[in-house]
Amino acid sequence: MSKLPxxxxxxxxxxxxxxxxxxxxxxxRLKETVSCALKTSFYKARLKKAGINGPEDIKTxxxxxxxxxxxKDDLRECYPGGLLSVSLEEVVxxxxxSGTTGTPTVIYHTGADVDRWTxxxxxxxxxTGAGRKDIFQNMMSYGMFTGGLGLHYGAERVGMTVIPxxxxxxxxxxxxxxxxxTTVLHITPSYMLHIHSKTGECGFSVNDLNLRKAYxxxxxxxxxxxxxxxxxFNIDVYNSYGLSEMNGPGVAFECVYKCGMHTWEDAYILxxxxxxxxxxxxxxxxxxxxxxxxxxKATPLLRYRTRDLAFVHGxxxxxxxxxxxxxxxxxxxxxxxxxxxxxxxxxxxEEVIMRVPQVGNNYQICLEKEGTLDKLxxxxxxxxxxxxxxxxxxxxxxxxxxxxxxAAIVINAVIELHxxxxxxxxxxxxxxxxxxxQKL
Ligand code: ADP
Ligand code: ZN
Numbered sequence: 001m002s003k004l005p006x007x008x009x010x011x012x013x014x015x016x017x018x019x020x021x022x023x024x025x026x027x028x029r030l031k032e033t034v035s036c037a038l039k040t041s042f043y044k045a046r047l048k049k050a051g052i053n054g055p056e057d058i059k060t061x062x063x064x065x066x067x068x069x070x071x072k073d074d075l076r077e078c079y080p081g082g083l084l085s086v087s088l089e090e091v092v093x094x095x096x097x098s099g100t101t102g103t104p105t106v107i108y109h110t111g112a113d114v115d116r117w118t119x120x121x122x123x124x125x126x127x128t129g130a131g132r133k134d135i136f137q138n139m140m141s142y143g144m145f146t147g148g149l150g151l152h153y154g155a156e157r158v159g160m161t162v163i164p165x166x167x168x169x170x171x172x173x174x175x176x177x178x179x180x181x182t183t184v185l186h187i188t189p190s191y192m193l194h195i196h197s198k199t200g201e202c203g204f205s206v207n208d209l210n211l212r213k214a215y216x217x218x219x220x221x222x223x224x225x226x227x228x229x230x231x232x233f234n235i236d237v238y239n240s241y242g243l244s245e246m247n248g249p250g251v252a253f254e255c256v257y258k259c260g261m262h263t264w265e266d267a268y269i270l271x272x273x274x275x276x277x278x279x280x281x282x283x284x285x286x287x288x289x290x291x292x293x294x295x296x297k298a299t300p301l302l303r304y305r306t307r308d309l310a311f312v313h314g315x316x317x318x319x320x321x322x323x324x325x326x327x328x329x330x331x332x333x334x335x336x337x338x339x340x341x342x343x344x345x346x347x348x349x350e351e352v353i354m355r356v357p358q359v360g361n362n363y364q365i366c367l368e369k370e371g372t373l374d375k376l377x378x379x380x381x382x383x384x385x386x387x388x389x390x391x392x393x394x395x396x397x398x399x400x401x402x403x404x405x406x407a408a409i410v411i412n413a414v415i416e417l418h419x420x421x422x423x424x425x426x427x428x429x430x431x432x433x434x435x436x437x438q439k440l
Contacts, residue, residue, distance in 0.1 A: 007256060007319045010126040010158075011119070014266050015321045022322060023061055025266055029294035030064070031055035036300040039085040042078050043302065064269065069278070069290065069303045075105035075245065084108050086298050096144045097244040104144075107244055108298035114153070116295050117247040120264050121154020124253035127262065127319070128213060128238045130184050132159030135210075137177060139187040140218065141167040141428050146248020147218055151186045154250060160184070168427040170195060174202045181210035186240070186249075189221035189229065190430035193361035196232050197420055206233050215240045217249060219429045220329050220347050224354035239328060245304055246291050252326045260313040260325030267295050270324065271303070272312055275333050283314035288333055289326070307333045337367065337433065339374045344409045346433055349378060352408045358382050358397055362423045367435040374437060376413040378405065381420050 009015050017025070035055045037043035050068055051057065057066075075083065083106075084091070092111045096104035109117070130136070136155045142148030148166055155162045163176055173195065176182065185192070192214060199206060211233055216226070217240035226237045241261050242249040246268060252261035263270045269292040272281045281287045289306045293299075309332065313325040331345035338344075346365055353359050360381040368375045380401065386394060398415045405413050424431075 006129075008126050008129060008131070009321075010123040015123065015127075015262075015323065017266065017322055019322055022265055026269055026294060027058065027061055029266075030061070030269065030292065031058050033292065033294055033296075033300045033302065034058055034067075036085045036297055037302055040078075040083050040300075042074070042082045043300075047302075061269075064271075064292070064303070065280075067292075067302050069305050070301055071305050072105060072245075072307065076103050079103065080106055083299050083301070085300055086110060091298055093149075095146050095149075095244050095248065105245060106299075107247070109247075109296070110298045113247075113296050113298050116267065117150065117250060118153040118157050120247070120267055121150055121250035122157040123264065124240070124250050125151075125154055125158050125160070127253055127255040127321070128215070128236075129256050130158070130160065130213060134160045134183045134212075135163065135180050136160040136184045136186070137163040137165060137173070137180075137182040139165060139167055139173060139185055139191065140249075145428070146242065146244045147186070150242070150248035150250060151215070167191070170198045170427075171202055174199055174204060177209050177211070178204055183210055183212045185211065185214040187214060187216060188218045188426070188429060189216045189225050190219065190362070190426055190432075191428075192216060192229050193225075193232075194425050196229075197361045209233075211235045213238065215249075215253075217241055220331060220350075222347060222351040222354055223328065224351055228354055241308075241326065241329060243306060243308070245301060245306070246293065247296070251291070255317065255319045255321060257318050259317065260327055262317065262319075262321050262323040263326050265323045268293060270312070270326070272310070273305075275309075281311075283312050286311040286327075286330065289329075309333060335433070337365075337435070339367065339376050339411050342409070342411050344376075344411060348409050349405065349413075350432075352404050353378065353380055353401060356397075356401055356404070358386055359401075360420050362420070362425065363432065364423050365433045367433070367437050369437050376411055377416060378413045379416045379418060379423060381418050381423055384419050386417075387419055 050066055090110045091108045093109045096106050138151050140147030213236045215238050230237050238254040239261055240249050240253050242251040252263040254261050271290040272287040273290050275288045289308045289310055291304050293301050309330045310327045331347050336343055353363055360383050362381045364379040366377040401415045
């Protein structure tokens with residue numbers, strides 16, 4: 001890994017704004033957002049019911065509590081136009097979510113909305129120390145998925161040389177990385193690991209590439225996976241978080257210190273709430289992330305419940321940015337698995353298997369019914385040289401993973417070890433969990 005470069009800012013005034021001024025700005029922008037929201041039939045009814053008839057009803061940030069939450073179901077009910085707060089003539093772009101968990105939701109953008117989003121991405125890229133000298137290969141899908149165009153616009157604004165290849169076509173990806181000496185990638189963690197498996201097959205080694213950094217996001221991954229990718233490619237990995245409801249990437253991004261993702265609080269109000277009681281939680285306490293847009297005109301969203309779980313780091317970052325840092329996303333409120341009554345998040349399983357050195361680049365979590373009981377099967381690819389050696393070692397490894405998993409999640413899992421290339425590969429968001437229990 002490279003030495004930490006100097007801290008650079010895209011818009012220093014906003015990135016290092018003192019907290020009282022930031023709060024003032026948030027109140028001003030919240031008022032504007034409420035005005036905008038009142039132009040939609042959905043929020044007009046909602047806000048009036050809550051006693052908010054105009055921006056004058058918002059005086060301090062404490063007034064946020066008066067505003068009801070907005071859920072993904074609300075967005076679905078408003079599909080396609082119920083949350084549009086400007087005339088369609090002002091809209092220059094429509095994005096929908098990838099629909100990981102059902103019907104997609106739609107977000108409209110005016111030209112100024114896209115411009116402000118682009119600036120947040122440019123700010124995020126600069127925070128990682130990248131800039132106009134970099135060759136940026138965007139391996140996230142383009143189209144409706146925000147990971148493509150979102151990063152693309154920001155990277156161009158920074159002045160990077162952009163290779164807009166999008167997702168898939170692994171051989172070509174590797175060839176282009178080699179030929180154009182790509183320095184920065186934007187990619188999902190699962191696909192990044194797959195790229196590593198294929199580099200040798202394409203006749204290259206990691207040392208033939210010129211990679212320096214990768215922005216990994218769009219799906220949950222553990223700190224162990226970050227470390228693994230960093231050591232496999234000898235690069236720095238930065239966590240990137242966003243969701244289409246909040247524009248897409250550029251909501252929260254790690255700086256060169258890689259200790260949590262600065263959430264751009266001049267553009268979003270960040271709350272962490274207890275998923276059950278809805279109580280607002282302080283630093284270091286894990287809960288559901290709730291966001292309010294502060295600068296989007298075409299589709300303002302108030303207190304949107306993301307269903308993503310995380311916490312806010314306490315203390316200040318050495319980069320001097322004043323925007324609070326979000327932890328790694330530990331899961332979604334809707335991806336918790338209940339295995340024979342025990343609650344477990346897929347991320348807990350990943351954390352354990354990715355710290356085992358013999359484990360390769362892919363895994364899958366399967367849940368089946370065995371009689372009345374649930375059976376958890378963890379399928380793990382391991383490096384092929386293991387299969388050529390003493391098979392007794394494979395049994396020992398299985399037992400080791402099983403014991404470590406039991407210690408972490410209190411479940412006795414069945415461990416299957418596979419040769420590389422056996423488990424399904426995803427070029428976009430990975431689907432790691434196969435749950436067939438309901439069908440029986
Ligand atoms: P969806 O997947 O809900 O259809 P999006 O394509 O907008 O919609 O994906 C956003 C979701 O992807 C987030 O809500 C979060 O669950 C996940 N995500 C994005 N970035 C990260 C990240 N860095 N770590 C973990 N999860 C992430
Ligand atoms: Zn920082």
